[in-house]
Amino acid sequence: MTKTSAFDHLSQDDAIGMLRNMIRIRRFEEKLTVLFKRGKLPGFVHLYTGEEAIAVGACSALRTDDRITSTHRGHGHLIAKGARVDRMMAELFGRVDGYCRGKGGSMHIVSFDLSIIGTNGIVGGGIPIGTGSAWADRHLGRDNVTIVFFGDGASNQGVFFESMNIASVWGLPVIFVCENNGYTEWTPTSELTAGNIVDRAAPMGIPGESVDGNDVVAMRFAVERAVERARKGEGPTLIEAKSYRWNGHNEGEEAFAGAYRPEAEQAEWRERDPIVAFGERLVESEWLTREEWAAIDSDEQAQVDAAVEFAENSPFPDAEEALDHLFAPSKESA
Amino acid sequence: MAAKTVTEERNIYYIEAMREGLRAMLGEDENVVVIGEDVGRSVIGATRGLVEDFGPMRVRNTPISEATFVGMCVGAAAVGLRPVVDLMVGSFFYVAMDQLADQAAKLRYMSGGQVNLPIVYFTATGPSGSAAAQHSENPHPMLMNVAGLKIVMPSTPYDAKGLMVSAIRDDNPVVYLQDFVLGGVRGPVPEGTYSIPLGVGDIKRAGKDVTVVAIGAAVPKALRVANKLEAEGISVEVVDPRTLVPLDMDLILESVARTGRLVVVDNARLTCSAASEIVASVSEKGFDLLKAAPQRVAWENVPVPFSPPLEERALISDSDIDSAIRMTLA
Ligand SMILES: Cc1ncc(C[n+]2csc(CCOP(=O)(O)OP(=O)(O)O)c2C)c(N)n1
């Protein structure tokens, strides 16, 4: 049965999987808001609520062995790349079943098995790392690509310009995905950032594309185009995805941040909920019923609830593990 | 060309010994790549000629973007390359500090040991004579404190080659520091490939009255002073740790157990120097062994000045080492 759709070559399974992933991220982040308020989480968290379409659209264009580097606001990227919410939650609780055995926490969850090669607490820190994995993959004759996620704030770091430059002259298969959510911490991006971020591609001689970051399908197709170019050896692309974070810069910011965002602006972006928008399109295309949508949602909610239970039941690592994992054991050869 | 035996030694320059180590590892493992600014030509010399043999992809020139190419090695190593970086000059590490100290050094630990990062960052470093403040630094004290970086500081051509081999074979980020002034020193080096384990120091001269631990370019200075004092009947043992992380404290403590006296000579600023660390550790672990207060010989706490008499005043001299040794005997 062929059904023409507004989704071009996207299959129904793909589309529903993308919706499911966005919902998973949303429910995960909402749970963290509650857990943070209850004082259940060590440390602090930066949530991705509102920006789900960027990570899901982008990662849905990747193969499992394609790579990403992520940021301090990274939970969405990880889930979109296939991370399990229970092991993520255990990491956030500092438990031994966490992806990093409790050594990383919110800003450093990684799973190299999922080709996630770094999640950074340093704004912009992952940009060279992903440029480097792209270099190695190309050097070793593989056709994997790397997506580097970073924020509008990170677009003012020197390593962003340096990495675009070297990726351009070396023709590296890296896709720079800038998540422009309008704010760098508590300051509007426009006060800090000259011109349009996407225009920073042109002087480097690489394509730049601006995308509605609340449209998961647009994200998917933009990244697919960049992936195709990268795999063919045609080099890097810069994608600027415009979106908005619903929550604060970090949970608990209301203690000090004040009202730095207009109410109307927040309301307007919540109206443009990327999950509702996509779900409605799927319903309209008759790819999904409202009942199926609701079932996906309650299923994901249940997974997240189970993840909390998993995390709470996971033990803390033995304190002596603080001294482990610094160096790989040496295999001294004479 | 006929194969030569491993034991056959020639006198070659330190910088050539480094190059032999690099060449051997490029030959041994095709995942080894060398990158840096003008590595094809190589101003200091360690990589000179390698591009002719291994091609411009394995010996690759980079733009002047230290932070980025230092960090690129982290991602590259995580997915299977064994990058070796020529930073050219020790101060240039500071340009790349986040990628070195926050990324390369920490990614394995933060991930709970999920990944190995076989990377070597090598550079010429330290004062070379009126190179002024930004081309005379020795960054090892700062880097020792980072946790997650191994640090190698060879003092002889023999050690330079063997430690280059081990550094490249090691599965961790290794900082390899070649004191500028040692590059033109000659010494015996076997032709074949050999390695020197990281974390194993070497007694460069046996003695019984005073232990002088000397690091990098301080080693030949300490040996010169030791030879001079021999005439006066003072017997100085010179211990070269060769690697600062891991540090062979056992060897140092054994030596102090024999002599009862300790001087540490570090070619770096005094505050929080390797000398400070070694003296503190010996004081904690070997206080009973000491017959006199241990002494540190290191630079004044100023940037390295340009004008020759100023530079001489700020850095360490043979007479500083001489007086420190006498202090422990007084
Ligand atoms: C190098 C560095 N500088 C500053 C910070 C503090 N900091 C954390 S997040 C952030 C803002 C980042 O803004 P952006 O890149 O737009 O990402 P967003 O938080 O909006 O997702 C800052 C300044 C940091 N973590 N690292």
Ligand SMILES: [Mg+2]
């Ligand atoms: Mg932002």
